[in-house]
Amino acid sequence: MLRRLFSITILVWLLVPFQTIAEPVLSDEDIATLESGDVFVESQSKKSKDGINSGSVKAAIDINAPPEVVWKIMVDCANAPNIVPKLKKCEVLESSTNENGQVISDTRLHVFSLSRLWPKTKNEFSSDYIYPQSIVFKRVGGDLKVMEGRWIFIGIDEGRKTRLFYESKLATNIPVPRFMINRALFKDTPKILKNVRKASEQAAAIQSISLTE
Numbered sequence: 001m002l003r004r005l006f007s008i009t010i011l012v013w014l015l016v017p018f019q020t021i022a023e024p025v026l027s028d029e030d031i032a033t034l035e036s037g038d039v040f041v042e043s044q045s046k047k048s049k050d051g052i053n054s055g056s057v058k059a060a061i062d063i064n065a066p067p068e069v070v071w072k073i074m075v076d077c078a079n080a081p082n083i084v085p086k087l088k089k090c091e092v093l094e095s096s097t098n099e100n101g102q103v104i105s106d107t108r109l110h111v112f113s114l115s116r117l118w119p120k121t122k123n124e125f126s127s128d129y130i131y132p133q134s135i136v137f138k139r140v141g142g143d144l145k146v147m148e149g150r151w152i153f154i155g156i157d158e159g160r161k162t163r164l165f166y167e168s169k170l171a172t173n174i175p176v177p178r179f180m181i182n183r184a185l186f187k188d189t190p191k192i193l194k195n196v197r198k199a200s201e202q203a204a205a206i207q208s209i210s211l212t213e
Contacts, residue, residue: 023154024058024165034062034163039193043185054146054171057185061193063162065204067153070162071132073199074151077108083195088113093124104129107140123147137168146171164196 030040041059063070073079080090088111095106105128112121124141132153139147149168156163166189 023152024060024167026060030060034060037062039190041186041189043189045185054169055185056169057167057189059166059189059193061164061190061197062156063164063197063200064160065162065200066159067132067155067162069204069207070153070164070196070200073196073203074135075103075129079199080110083199084110084192086112088120102131109142143173144170145173162200164193166193 026034026040033040039059039061041057043055043057045053045055073083077090077092081087089109091109091111093107093109095103098104105126107124107126110123110125112123122142123139123144125137125147126140128136134153135151137147137149147168147170149166152165152167154163154165155161
């Protein structure tokens, strides 16, 4: 049950938003991994001075869709349960827009259901948006102790494709073994990135058909 709870913890912060927009450095081997269609993921865990285990993850994936299309998938609260396993509810609690009516920040609530025998897990977080370049997020309430990170959208192939980067760190309010943190990070992060890719490429294909009709 503890392993399942931490898996949901990972999922909680994977689709939520370091403010400086700087493309993470990848090695030639990492780039080759992305160009082959695989997900690059690097995770680690550590124990803090107060004895709480925490984890961090860096990941990336190449998507055959423009950043603008991937962006729409990432910020679509209604569609979030189709991207994140066991996410039952995504609700925008408040939002701010610029003079053009574009959302530049919001606060969201994610509710997860582990099972019928386990209480629902809640996570409340704020996100700052720079369209279509970055999403920066941070915990403001809920069942996690620490959750913060960013998504970065880099246009490649003259903007026809997207290299999507993800970086985050977290700490839970419950004692979780370090090996379990590493396993959950390494397993769950690629799963959600692949879901984002699938949804984005489907949306790009539909858009392409519409433009040719």
